[in-house]
Amino acid sequence: MTFDIQTPSLATAQRSLGPGNPTYPLLPAQLSGCPKTSSETMQFPLEVAYDYASATDVSFARGTHWQDWQAILPPRHPRATMPVGGTPLVDVSSVAPPRFREQKVFIKDESRNPTWSHKDRLNTFTISAALYEGATTIIVASSGNHGISAAAMASRAGLDCIVLTMPEVSPVVRDMILGYGAYPVFLPADARWPAMRALKELPGTYPVSNLTPVHTGHPWGPEGYKTMAYEILADLDGATPAAVVVPTGYGEMLYGIYKGFNEARLLGRIDRIPQLVSVEPAARGPLHHALRANTPATTVEAGPTIQSGTAVTVNGYRAVIAIRDSNGIPLLVTDDAARAAHAVLARQGLWQEYSSSAAFAALDDIMAFDADGPVVVIGCSTGLKEPAEPRPAAATKPDLASLRHYLKTEFGFDI
Numbered sequence: 001m002t003f004d005i006q007t008p009s010l011a012t013a014q015r016s017l018g019p020g021n022p023t024y025p026l027l028p029a030q031l032s033g034c035p036k037t038s039s040e041t042m043q044f045p046l047e048v049a050y051d052y053a054s055a056t057d058v059s060f061a062r063g064t065h066w067q068d069w070q071a072i073l074p075p076r077h078p079r080a081t082m083p084v085g086g087t088p089l090v091d092v093s094s095v096a097p098p099r100f101r102e103q104k105v106f107i108k109d110e111s112r113n114p115t116w117s118h119k120d121r122l123n124t125f126t127i128s129a130a131l132y133e134g135a136t137t138i139i140v141a142s143s144g145n146h147g148i149s150a151a152a153m154a155s156r157a158g159l160d161c162i163v164l165t166m167p168e169v170s171p172v173v174r175d176m177i178l179g180y181g182a183y184p185v186f187l188p189a190d191a192r193w194p195a196m197r198a199l200k201e202l203p204g205t206y207p208v209s210n211l212t213p214v215h216t217g218h219p220w221g222p223e224g225y226k227t228m229a230y231e232i233l234a235d236l237d238g239a240t241p242a243a244v245v246v247p248t249g250y251g252e253m254l255y256g257i258y259k260g261f262n263e264a265r266l267l268g269r270i271d272r273i274p275q276l277v278s279v280e281p282a283a284r285g286p287l288h289h290a291l292r293a294n295t296p297a298t299t300v301e302a303g304p305t306i307q308s309g310t311a312v313t314v315n316g317y318r319a320v321i322a323i324r325d326s327n328g329i330p331l332l333v334t335d336d337a338a339r340a341a342h343a344v345l346a347r348q349g350l351w352q353e354y355s356s357s358a359a360f361a362a363l364d365d366i367m368a369f370d371a372d373g374p375v376v377v378i379g380c381s382t383g384l385k386e387p388a389e390p391r392p393a394a395a396t397k398p399d400l401a402s403l404r405h406y407l408k409t410e411f412g413f414d415i
Contacts, residue, residue: 007075010051014219017317018044026074029129031207033216042296043212045318046219047259048074052266060233060269069230072263074220077128079157084120085227087112089235089376095344096375097363103242104374107350107360108228110381115176117381118253119149121224126208127153129220135206136160139199141192142209143308144173145381150208151182162199164192170387214297215250215316222318225256226263232376233264241274242373245362247355247380248278248287249310251319257378258322274376275369276328278319279359281305281335287315287323288330296320306335309355309380331365333358342383353381 013023014030018037024030026048033043055071066085070076089106096105110118127150130138137160140150147163154161161182165173166189177184187195193211200207210217232241240261246254254276261273278287283303290298299314323330338354341361345352352360356379369375396406407413 008070009073009075010054010071011048011074012051013049014046015049016044016046017321023049027129028133029219031211031218033212033214038212038216041214042317043214043216045216045316048220048223052263055267058267058269060230060238060264062234062237064230064234066227069227073226074125074223075128075132076124077131077157079131080124080128080153082114082120082124082153082156084113084124084224085231087231089232090348090350092345092348092350092360092377095348096360099368100363100375103372105363106374106376107345107352107379108232108376109350109379110228111352111379115145115149115152116385117145117149118225118228118378119145119381120153121227121256122146122218122221122252123149123153123208123224125220125224126150126218127157127159129218130159130206130208131157133206134204136204137162137202137206139164139196139205139207140209141165141196143169143189143311144385145309146209147182147184148173148176148180148385151177151180155181162205164195166192168387170385172385176385210250214314215312217250217252217316222252222256222259225253226260228253228378229257229260229264233261233270236374238269240270240272240371240373241376242369242371243275243277243375245277245279245359245375245377247307247310247359247378248280248319249312249355250314250316251278251287251322252316253378253380254278254322255316255318258326262325272371273326274373275371276322276326277359277362277366278323278328278330279333279355279362280310280331281307281338281355281358282332283335284311284313285330285332286313287319288332290315290320291323291330306386307333307338307355307358308386309353310358327370329366331362333361333365337361337364345379350379351383352379353383353386356380357383
């Protein structure tokens with residue numbers, strides 16, 4: 001099979017992260033992990049390999065953006081046109097732990113992407129691969145952000161989209177999926193992957209999320225997350241952060257950020273990789289437990305947590321590589337700490353999901369980082385998508401005495 005790709009990309013192949021790093025053609029995407037190194041108990045993901053020796057003009061100086069980095073990104077299909085990225089670094093040093101305030105702490109606010117989350121970066125390239133491979137319908141299993149983003153990207157690119165999700169998703173998630181013209185199918189959580197494996201047998205269908213028991217995902221997807229590292233370097237005018245703190249589920253974003261900084265180092269633009277911090281719910285945390293056990297992947301019990309964006313029960317191998325190779329720190333954060341940090345960030349004008357708030361809370365558990373420089377916390381998504389607790393509002397009268405009484409009794413605000 002041949003694919004009509006005309007692009008400035010220097011992508012050359014799919015490279016396995018399994019033993020020996022076997023390679024495969026750039027397309028078709030290996031959607032079930034590495035065929036040569038995976039087994040029934042361990043599936044290894046793949047990434048995109050590049051001709052870095054020819055990437056002589058790539059810069060991460062202030063003012064650079066996606067079009068300047070096309071050489072070290074996968075081919076972007078002409079129909080994958082959603083404007084993505086360029087999210088700001090928001091200074092939150094004043095509310096960070098005092099020991100970090102002098103070196104500066106920033107939130108990289110990914111809620112500014114088109115569908116209000118980081119997943120738009122990933123789907124830029126999963127949708128591109130689907131288009132190059134001639135798909136007509138994409139399939140995604142998601143509890144929220146991934147499904148919403150895939151639905152929007154697919155619609156804009158002229159593809160149909162089926163989102164396999166759960167009955168308990170928030171009304172916002174349901175309405176956004178429907179609004180983008182996708183087809184939500186509501187299933188118990190564990191039934192989503194058998195459903196996707198069944199649907200992918202139909203002609204023209206194309207999965208853009210995971211198919212394997214140990215998460216491998218789409219090889220092109222994490223390449224989109226590299227742009228977060230590139231943007232951080234550009235916004236800091238080439239300076240390397242001391243650390244980047246990342247809410248972590250399967251670890252695709254964590255690995256993409258790691259790979260982006262590592263590419264900048266390989267190209268001689270920086271001399272070190274920032275220390276990466278993975279943040280998982282204390283009720284689960286498979287990456288934390290895999291690293292402690294020195295194993296590539298492990299499965300944990302599905303403990304209850306409000307950190308829905310990172311509430312996974314098995315880690316991906318990419319995340320192990322990212323923490324290991326950056327001398328990183330795997331942390332667990334409780335729901336109570338995530339709630340408290342959520343309130344702090346809200347007072348800074350940032351309405352983040354609880355998983356992102358947990359990443360900010362994680363700073364309380366870190367005494368220092370290995371290097372000097374700013375600290376960047378990744379804010380993955382808006383909290384508007386998460387289920388809201390019912391809060392009946394008390395009514396009052398419009399006269400001044402009633403208004404003052406209401407503000408005093410409801411909020412303790414004396415005006």
